[in-house]
Amino acid sequence: xxxxLKRYIPTIILAALAFFMVGDTLIAEPTYNSLATSGRSAxxxxxxxxxxxxxxxxxxxxxxxxxxxRTVIESSVLLTCMWVTLLWGFFRFALxxxxxxxxxxxxxxxxxxxxxxxxxxxxxxxxxIASAAYxxxxxxxxxxxxxxxxxxxxxxxxxxxxEMIWTxxxxxxxxxxxxxxxxxxxxxxxxxxxxxxxxxxRIILGYERGWMGRGD
Amino acid sequence: xxxxxxxxxxxTLQNMDVRYVYLVVLLVVSLPILYxxxxxxxxxxxETLGLYNYIDELPPRSVILLIADQSPAAAAECQPGMIANxxxxxxxxxxxLFYASRTDAPPFIEDAMKQVLGRSSDxxxxxxxxxxxxxxxxxxxxxxGLAADVFFTTTDAYGNDLRSMEFFQxxxxxxxxxxxxxxxxGASALDWVVRQVTDPYGCPTGxxxxxxxxxRVYPYYxxxxxxxxxxxxxxxxxxxxxxxxxxxxxxxxxxSLGHLAIIIMIVLGNIGYYAxxxxxxxxx
Amino acid sequence: xxxxxxxxxxxxxxxxxxxxxYLWKENLAFRIAEHAYxxxxxxxxxxxxxxxxxxxxxxxxxxxxxxxYLTVLLGLVYLFFFSGEYFWLYRYPTAIVIGADxxxxxxxxxxxxxxxxxxATTIVTNVNEAIVVIGVITGLFxxxxxxERKGVLEGAAKVGIYFLMAGFGASFGxxxxxxxxxxxxxxxxxYFTDPAYYLIPVAIILLIIGIFMExxxxx
Numbered sequence: 001x002x003x004x005l006k007r008y009i010p011t012i013i014l015a016a017l018a019f020f021m022v023g024d025t026l027i028a029e030p031t032y033n034s035l036a037t038s039g040r041s042a043x044x045x046x047x048x049x050x051x052x053x054x055x056x057x058x059x060x061x062x063x064x065x066x067x068x069x070r071t072v073i074e075s076s077v078l079l080t081c082m083w084v085t086l087l088w089g090f091f092r093f094a095l096x097x098x099x100x101x102x103x104x105x106x107x108x109x110x111x112x113x114x115x116x117x118x119x120x121x122x123x124x125x126x127x128x129i130a131s132a133a134y135x136x137x138x139x140x141x142x143x144x145x146x147x148x149x150x151x152x153x154x155x156x157x158x159x160x161x162x163e164m165i166w167t168x169x170x171x172x173x174x175x176x177x178x179x180x181x182x183x184x185x186x187x188x189x190x191x192x193x194x195x196x197x198x199x200x201x202r203i204i205l206g207y208e209r210g211w212m213g214r215g216d
Numbered sequence: 217x218x219x220x221x222x223x224x225x226x227x228t229l230q231n232m233d234v235r236y237v238y239l240v241v242l243l244v245v246s247l248p249i250l251y252x253x254x255x256x257x258x259x260x261x262x263e264t265l266g267l268y269n270y271i272d273e274l275p276p277r278s279v280i281l282l283i284a285d286q287s288p289a290a291a292a293e294c295q296p297g298m299i300a301n302x303x304x305x306x307x308x309x310x311x312x313l314f315y316a317s318r319t320d321a322p323p324f325i326e327d328a329m330k331q332v333l334g335r336s337s338d339x340x341x342x343x344x345x346x347x348x349x350x351x352x353x354x355x356x357x358x359x360x361g362l363a364a365d366v367f368f369t370t371t372d373a374y375g376n377d378l379r380s381m382e383f384f385q386x387x388x389x390x391x392x393x394x395x396x397x398x399x400x401x402g403a404s405a406l407d408w409v410v411r412q413v414t415d416p417y418g419c420p421t422g423x424x425x426x427x428x429x430x431x432r433v434y435p436y437y438x439x440x441x442x443x444x445x446x447x448x449x450x451x452x453x454x455x456x457x458x459x460x461x462x463x464x465x466x467x468x469x470x471x472s473l474g475h476l477a478i479i480i481m482i483v484l485g486n487i488g489y490y491a492x493x494x495x496x497x498x499x500x
Numbered sequence: 501x502x503x504x505x506x507x508x509x510x511x512x513x514x515x516x517x518x519x520x521x522y523l524w525k526e527n528l529a530f531r532i533a534e535h536a537y538x539x540x541x542x543x544x545x546x547x548x549x550x551x552x553x554x555x556x557x558x559x560x561x562x563x564x565x566x567x568x569y570l571t572v573l574l575g576l577v578y579l580f581f582f583s584g585e586y587f588w589l590y591r592y593p594t595a596i597v598i599g600a601d602x603x604x605x606x607x608x609x610x611x612x613x614x615x616x617x618x619x620a621t622t623i624v625t626n627v628n629e630a631i632v633v634i635g636v637i638t639g640l641f642x643x644x645x646x647x648e649r650k651g652v653l654e655g656a657a658k659v660g661i662y663f664l665m666a667g668f669g670a671s672f673g674x675x676x677x678x679x680x681x682x683x684x685x686x687x688x689x690x691y692f693t694d695p696a697y698y699l700i701p702v703a704i705i706l707l708i709i710g711i712f713m714e715x716x717x718x719x
Binding site for chain 1: 230234237238240241242245255256257258259261262287288289291292320322323326350352353354357358360361364365368373374375407416427430431432434435437446447449468469471472473474475476477478479481482484485486489
Binding site for chain 3: 250293322350356360411466474
C-alpha cells in the first residue's frame with residue numbers, strides 16, 4: 001500500500017496529465033480544450049509554490065552557517081536582502097495592492113542589486129574566455145583546427161572591423177552560420193529530441209525515478 | 217643561445233599571470249567606449265532584414281506578441297533590439313501584446329514602454345494599442361495556455377480586466393491565430409515559441425536573441441523563424457534601419473576591438489605553444 | 501537626480517565593482533556582492549511568482565469557484581520536501597507539474613524539432629542547401645553506433661564530425677560576441693552613469709592597497 005501511495009500513484013498522475021495535455025493538441029473539442037486551458041492555469045499556479053523550497057533551503061543553509069559562525073557577514077547579507085525584498089514587496093502587495101513591478105523599494109533593489117549582479121557575473125566570462133583562448137585553445141587536431149577557424153571567421157564576420165579589414169569575412173561568416181552551423185545544429189536538435197522523448201517515455205512508464213527525489 | 221632565450225620568452229608568455237590578460241581585455245574594450253572610433257556598423261544581415269521587412273509589410277493594426285525572456289545579463293544585448301523593434305512597430309501602427317516568461321523580465325517591459333511611449337499603463341493608448349500581460353509562470357505551459365486563449369491571465373500586469381479592453385474586441389479567434397508575429401527576446405531557447413505558437417497556429421516567430429543563442433536558431437530559419445537580431449550587432453543593425461542609433465550602435469567599436477583582441481590571443485597562444493614544444497628539453 | 505536614484509546607482513556600481521574584484525582574487529567584497537545578488541534575486545523571483553500566481557487565481561475565486569483553492573493546497577504540499585517521514589507527498593505536486601510539462605512539450609516537439617526539420621532539410625534549391633543535406637546526413641551517421649564504423653560509414657562519420665565542429669566553432673564565435681557585449685554594457689554603465697563613475701577611483705585605490713597588503717604579507 002505504501003509503495004502504491006509513494007510511487008505508483010504519483011507516476012499514474014504524471015502519465016495521466018501528460019496524455020491529457022497531448023490529447024489537447026490532437027482533439028479539437030471545445031469542452032476538452034477549455035478544460036485543458038484551465039488545467040494549464042492550475043498547473044502554473046501550483047508550480048509557483050515551488051519557489052518556497054528555494055527560499056526555505058537558502059534560509060536554512062545560511063542560518064546554520066551564521067549559527068556556526070562561518071561566513072557570518074556573507075550569509076547575513078544574503079538573508080537580509082532576500083527577506084527584506086520578500087517581506088516588503090509581499091506586504092505592500094497584500095495590504096495596498098501595489099504590484100512588485102510598480103513598488104519603488106522592490107524595483108530599486110532589482111535595479112541596484114539583481115540587475116547589475118546578473119549582468120556582471122556573466123560579463124566576467126568575457127575575461128575568462130580571453131584567458132582560455134590564450135592558454136587552452138590549441139589546434140592539436142583537424143577537428144580542433146576546424147572549430148577554431150570557424151570561430152575566428154565568425155568573430156571577424158560579426159564585428160564591423162572584420163568587414164573593414166576584408167569584405168570577404170562577412171559572406172564567409174554568413175556561410176558558416178547558414179550552412180555548416182545549420183547542419184550541425186540540426187543534427188544536435190534532432191538527436192536531442194529523440195533522446196528527450198525516450199527519457200520522457202521512461203519517466204511516464206516509471207523506469208526513471210530521479211524526479212521523485214530521495215527515499216523509496 | 218638565441219634558441220634558449222627565444223624558448224624562454226615563449227614559455228614566459230605561456231606561463232604569465234592570467235591577470236595581465238584580463239588587463240589587456242579591459243583596456244582594449246574600455247578605450248573605444250571612452251574614445252569612439254566611429255566605425256560603421258557594416259552590412260545589414262539578411263536575418264535582421266527578414267524581421268524588418270516582415271514587420272514593414274504587415275497589414276495595419278496587426279497584433280504582435282513581444283515575449284520578454286531576457287535576464288539582466290541578456291538585456292544588454294536584447295533590450296536595445298526590443299526598443300528599436302518597438303519604435304518600428306509603433307511607427308507602422310501595429311498593436312503590441314507584451315508578456316514576460318521569466319521573473320526578472322517584467323522590469324524590461326516597463327523600461328521599454330517608458331522609453332519608447334513615455335509611459336506604461338497610464339499611456340492614453342494603453343488597452344487599445346498596447347497591453348502588458350506581465351509574468352506568466354511555467355514558460356512553455358504558460359505560453360501554450362496564452363496561445364490557446366488570449367484571456368488566459370484574465371487580467372493584465374496591473375490588474376485590469378482584459379475582456380473590457382478595446383485591444384481584444386475585434387480579434388476573431390481570441391487565440392494565437394490572431395497574432396501576426398511573435399518576437400522572442402532572450403538567451404535561453406526559441407524552440408518552445410516555435411513549438412507552441414508557429415507550428416500549431418501559423419503565427420511566425422521572430423527573434424531579438426542574445427548572440428549565444430543565435431547559432432541554435434538557424435535550424436528554424438527561415439521556414440519558422442522569419443528573421444532575428446543576433447545579439448548587440450543585430451540590435452545595432454535594427455537601430456540603423458529605424459534611424460535611431462542608440463546603445464547597441466555605440467557599443468560596436470568596443471565589440472570590434474574585443475573580438476580582435478581575443479583572435480590575437482588565440483593566434484599568439486598557438487604560436488607560443490608550437491614554438492615552445494618540439495624543441496629539445498634540457499641542455500643543448 | 502532623486503536621492504533614492506543616486507543611492508540605487510551607487511549600489512549598482514558597488515555590486516558591479518565588487519563582483520569584478522574576483523578577477524584580482526577572491527575576496528570579501530566579491531563574496532558580499534555575490535551573496536547580496538543571490539539573496540535579492542531569490543526574494544525578487546519569489547515575489548513575482550507569488551504575485552503572478554495570485555493574479556491567475558483571484559479571478560477564479562471571485563467567480564465563486566471554490567475548487568481552485570485545491571491549487572493552493574497542492575502547492576503547499578511542496579513543503580513536505582523537508583519532512584523525513586512524509587517526504588513522498590512532495591511527489592504529488594511535482595508529478596502534476598512535470599506531467600503537464602511533458603505533455604505540452606512532447607505533443608509539439610515531434611513535429612517542430614523532428615518532422616519539420618526533416619522537411620526543411622529535404623528542400624534543396626541551391627548548392628548551399630545541398631551542402632546542408634550532406635552535413636545533416638553525415639552528422640547523423642556520426643551518432644549512429646548500432647553498426648561498426650567501417651568503410652563508407654567511417655568516412656561519412658568523419659565528414660559529419662567536421663560539420664559538427666564547424667557548428668561548435670560558430671557557437672564559440674557567437675558566445676565570445678555575447679560575452680564581450682555584456683562586458684561593454686557593464687563598462688558603459690560604470691563610465692557614463694552619474695554617479696557610478698565616482699566609485700572607479702575608489703575601487704582602484706582599494707585595489708592598490710590590497711596589492712600592497714598582499715605583498716607585505718609575503719615579505
